[in-house]
Amino acid sequence: MKLTETLNDLANPTRFLALTARTLPWLAGVTAILLAIGLYQSAMAPDDYQQGATVKIMFIHVPNAWLSMFVWGVMSVAALGTLVWRHPLADVAAKAAAPIGAAFTFLALVTGSLWGRPMWGTYWEWDARLTSVLILFLMYLGLMALWRAVEDPSRAARAAAVLTLVGAINIPIIKFSVDWWNTLHQPSSVLRMGGSTLDKAFLWPLLVMAIAFSLLFITLHLAAMRNEILRRRVRSLQMMQASRVAFTSEAAAGPKEIGAA
Amino acid sequence: MSLGPYASFIVTSYALVAAVVLLLIVWITADYRRQQARLKEIEASGITRRSGRSAADIR
Numbered sequence: 281m282k283l284t285e286t287l288n289d290l291a292n293p294t295r296f297l298a299l300t301a302r303t304l305p306w307l308a309g310v311t312a313i314l315l316a317i318g319l320y321q322s323a324m325a326p327d328d329y330q331q332g333a334t335v336k337i338m339f340i341h342v343p344n345a346w347l348s349m350f351v352w353g354v355m356s357v358a359a360l361g362t363l364v365w366r367h368p369l370a371d372v373a374a375k376a377a378a379p380i381g382a383a384f385t386f387l388a389l390v391t392g393s394l395w396g397r398p399m400w401g402t403y404w405e406w407d408a409r410l411t412s413v414l415i416l417f418l419m420y421l422g423l424m425a426l427w428r429a430v431e432d433p434s435r436a437a438r439a440a441a442v443l444t445l446v447g448a449i450n451i452p453i454i455k456f457s458v459d460w461w462n463t464l465h466q467p468s469s470v471l472r473m474g475g476s477t478l479d480k481a482f483l484w485p486l487l488v489m490a491i492a493f494s495l496l497f498i499t500l501h502l503a504a505m506r507n508e509i510l511r512r513r514v515r516s517l518q519m520m521q522a523s524r525v526a527f528t529s530e531a532a533a534g535p536k537e538i539g540a541a
Numbered sequence: 542m543s544l545g546p547y548a549s550f551i552v553t554s555y556a557l558v559a560a561v562v563l564l565l566i567v568w569i570t571a572d573y574r575r576q577q578a579r580l581k582e583i584e585a586s587g588i589t590r591r592s593g594r595s596a597a598d599i600r
Contacts, residue, residue, distance in 0.1 A: 294594075333545040337554045344558070383561050391554045398547040496562065503569045510576035517583045517590070524588065 291368050293509045300506045307499040314492035321485035328482070337395040339485050343493035345388040348416060349451050351381030351497065355423075356448040359441035369505070371437030372512075374444060375427050376504035380497060382420035389413060400464055408457035409465035412450060419447045433512060 290296050318339070328335035355377050361370025392410070393403045404410065423440055430436035458467045469477045476483055544551050 327545070332547070333543070333551060334547045336544070336551050340554060340558045380565060383565055387558050387561055390557055394550045394554045394557075398550055500565055500569060503573065507569060507572045507576055510573070510580060513590075514576055514579045514583065517580070517588050521583060521586065521588045 293369065293372075296369060297506055297509060300502045304499065304502060304506075307495060307502070311492060311495040311499050314488060314495060318485060318489035318492045321488055325485050326481055331399060334395060334398050335482065337391055338482070339489045341388060341391040341395055342486055343490045344384045344391060345413070346490060347493055347497055348381060348385035348388045348413065349454060350494070351377050351384060352416065352420075352444070352448065352451055354501075355381065355444045356451075359444040362437050362441040363445075369509075371433065371441070372505050372508045373501070374437070374440060375433075376508050377501055378420055378423045378427070380500050380504065382417065382424065384493075384497070385413065385417040385420055389417060396464075402464075405464045407463040407465060408461040409454065409463045412454045412457050416447075416450055416454060419443075419450065423447075433515075 290299070322336055322339035325336065325339070327333050355374045358370045358374035358377070361367040362374065389410075392413075396405075397403050423443060426440050426443065427436050430439065455468075457463060458465050478486065
């Protein structure tokens with residue numbers, strides 16, 4: 281009940297803007313502090329007995345990989361908000377999340393590649409995990425292109441919502457690809473049945489970095505949503521401006537036409 | 542802290558993540574300023590919201 285009331289409250293863009301104005305500085309501060317702690321812990325973490333110091337890449341690769349899927353999950357909930365509940369901020373949330381999700385997915389791919397070269401002997405392998413994440417990245421780019429291609433935001437929102445929900449099929453494929461197929465990528469070692477297989481010396485810095493990156497996403501997402509609301513205000517004011525100009529020129533031209541007739 | 546024989550891979554990874562995150566922050570901040578400037582410009586031309594409140598006011 282409380283959650284429904286909060287969601288209804290946030291349906292008002294003006295109220296949402298006021299909320300972000302109050303919360304964003306705090307969120308940015310906590311994110312910066314957690315990132316600093318996480319980076320310090322990552323630097324101080326011991327070398328792995330097999331991978332040596334390259335294990336440090338895990339502390340940035342894994343949070344980006346988690347977020348690449350999490351952001352699509354957020355966009356899928358927003359897509360339901362657009363199609364089912366018709367929440368006014370749902371498509372704003374989806375549109376604002378796409379470029380941030382694309383950036384995290386790009387970083388997951390590149391850091392994974394840079395980790396793979398010394399460990400696997402190759403930057404890239406067309407195996408199930410790597411290929412499905414590449415498809416996710418391309419889907420993010422496709423969504424961003426769709427938003428730009430359709431001028432009317434409400435029409436673009438419906439098309440993007442359908443595409444997002446269809447693309448959500450890829451998320452369980454990414455997650456379980458390492459179990460369903462033989463891949464070069466290692467199986468899950470943190471979120472798995474029977475608990476994490478990581479030593480605490482690696483697990484704690486990884487969890488701190490994961491929380492820090494999640495907060496980074498929330499901060500950037502709220503800020504990008506605020507920008508999108510302002511962009512729509514600009515659009516509606518520009519339309520008012522255009523209709524006023526058209527009305528004024530019609531009124532100026534009107535008497536002449538009557539006079540001519 | 543020694544990064545061993547693969548130091549370049551580790552440093553490149555961290556530098557790339559820092560660069561992309563910084564780029565995101567700069568892009569979002571610049572976009573906010575751009576939208577605020579456009580709203581103020583339109584309001585200066587006499588177009589206002591029906592509520593009468595400034596469109597650039599987010600508080």
